[in-house]
Amino acid sequence: MKTFYFFxxxxxxxxxxxxxxxxxxxxxxxxxxxxxxxxxxxxLPSSFxxxxxxxxxxxYLLHGMSxxxxxxxxxxxxQEVIDRLTxxxxxxxxxxxxxxxxxxxxxxxxxxxxxxxxxxYERFFYEEFLPLVEKKYRVIGDKKHRAVAGLSMGGGGATxxxxxxxxxxxxxxxxxxxxxxxxxxxVRFEKPDDKIAILTCSVIENSAIxxxxxxxxxxxxxxRSVAWFVDCGDDDFLLDRNIEFFQAMRNAGIPCQFRIRxxxxxxxxWHSALYLCLPFVSRTFDR
Numbered sequence: 001m002k003t004f005y006f007f008x009x010x011x012x013x014x015x016x017x018x019x020x021x022x023x024x025x026x027x028x029x030x031x032x033x034x035x036x037x038x039x040x041x042x043x044l045p046s047s048f049x050x051x052x053x054x055x056x057x058x059x060y061l062l063h064g065m066s067x068x069x070x071x072x073x074x075x076x077x078x079q080e081v082i083d084r085l086t087x088x089x090x091x092x093x094x095x096x097x098x099x100x101x102x103x104x105x106x107x108x109x110x111x112x113x114x115x116x117x118x119x120x121y122e123r124f125f126y127e128e129f130l131p132l133v134e135k136k137y138r139v140i141g142d143k144k145h146r147a148v149a150g151l152s153m154g155g156g157g158a159t160x161x162x163x164x165x166x167x168x169x170x171x172x173x174x175x176x177x178x179x180x181x182x183x184x185x186x187v188r189f190e191k192p193d194d195k196i197a198i199l200t201c202s203v204i205e206n207s208a209i210x211x212x213x214x215x216x217x218x219x220x221x222x223x224r225s226v227a228w229f230v231d232c233g234d235d236d237f238l239l240d241r242n243i244e245f246f247q248a249m250r251n252a253g254i255p256c257q258f259r260i261r262x263x264x265x266x267x268x269x270w271h272s273a274l275y276l277c278l279p280f281v282s283r284t285f286d287r
Contacts, residue, residue, distance in 0.1 A: 022046045022083050024073055029132055033124040040129070041069040042137055043079055043096035045086065055138045056095045057145035057285040059278075062154030065111050065178075065199070069100040075267045081274045091282035095137050099129060101157070105196050113157030116202040119195075126165070143225075147281040149173035151270045152238070156180075159208045159245070162226050171227040171284040173277040176265050179241040180207035209241070212248040220252050227284045228256035231273050233263035 026041045047054060061078065063071050072078045078096065085091040101121055103109030110119045134141045148169050150158035155177025162172035181203050192198075215223070228249065232242040239260070249256040259276070263269035 022079060022086075023048075024079055026069070029129060031124045031128055033120050033128055038124070038129070039069055039100040040133065041073060041098045042133065043082055043098075044137065045082075045093040045095070047093060048095075048138075052138075055140045056093060058134065058137075058139040058141075058147070059094055059096045059281050060146075060148040060158075061096055061098045062113065062148065062150030062157050063098065063100075063102060064150075064152030064154050065102060066105050066109075067102050067154075069098040072098045076271050076274065078274060081271070082278060085275070085278050085282075091278050092286060094282065094285065095139055097133050097137070099125065101154075105199065108195060110195055111153065112199045112202050113154070113161070114202040114206045116198050118198065122161075125161075143168055144170050144287075145285055147171040147173070147284060149175070149277050149281065150177070151175040151273075152265065153178050153203075156203060156206075156208060159230075160206050160211065162228070163208060163211045163223065166222045166226050169226055171229070171281050173229045173231065173273075173280055174242070174245075175231050175270050175273045175277070176233060176236050176238055177208070177230065177242060177245070178203060178238060179245045180204065180209050209245050209248050212245070212252050212254070215252065220254055223252075223254045227280070228254065229259075229277070229280050230256060231259045231261065231276060233265065233269050234260050235262075235264040236269075237265060 023044050024041055025044060026039065028037045028039050030037050045056065061072055063069065082091070082096065086093060101113050102111045105111045112119060113121055113125070115122045133139070146169055148158040148161050149172065155174040156179055158172055159174045159177055159179060162169050181200060230242055230246055232239050246256055246258040261269070263272070
């Protein structure tokens, strides 16, 4: 056994004790706001069952369009990444909550993190979901120990949540984020009542770029209390919008880290982004 551990360490692989295992819990909550059951998944650190008095910081990790809470688990391999970074000491233990704001939109599933006709998801998130899961999973529950991150549609959702609710989040990490859709370039839909048409309008109405540009100094001062990180691939079709957001933040005097890395709009990129996102968030919690 000692030989095995030595061999694994020589390969640079993390070896976790048999008794120290994180776990993923998937559950549902009935929403009166949405009038439906919504699924969610939660990453619980290895100490969660051992120390029932301990409370944890929390990261809300948002998926992209036509995805669900499960995509971060089986496509992003989030548990493996968190375990590895925790074991190496690069991040502190945290709870990671992955809500479901989607499903295949081309099969008539609602998508989106904002309030829109027929789908008041933002209201559900803050009035019902956040209080329930933070109590259930022993989250510390204050701004200093709460962060939000996401990819694509979820990256835009995370950014706007941080902008509109800067009193609730210490950090925001946006991956390949859908920061806005230029109204002049938006697809014109034959049926404006289609769910994808409604989602498109909600993204335009909740433009992260416009929010920053139109903000006054009081709002900007509040936004400076949040740690911001924007991460987008050089081959990503959303790169220009991410550059525009960074420029708006810079012009407003709001510190924001910005990385353009090699890659596109895909899971290879978002998986690698977790290795930047999680330490960034953890450092914010530890300040």
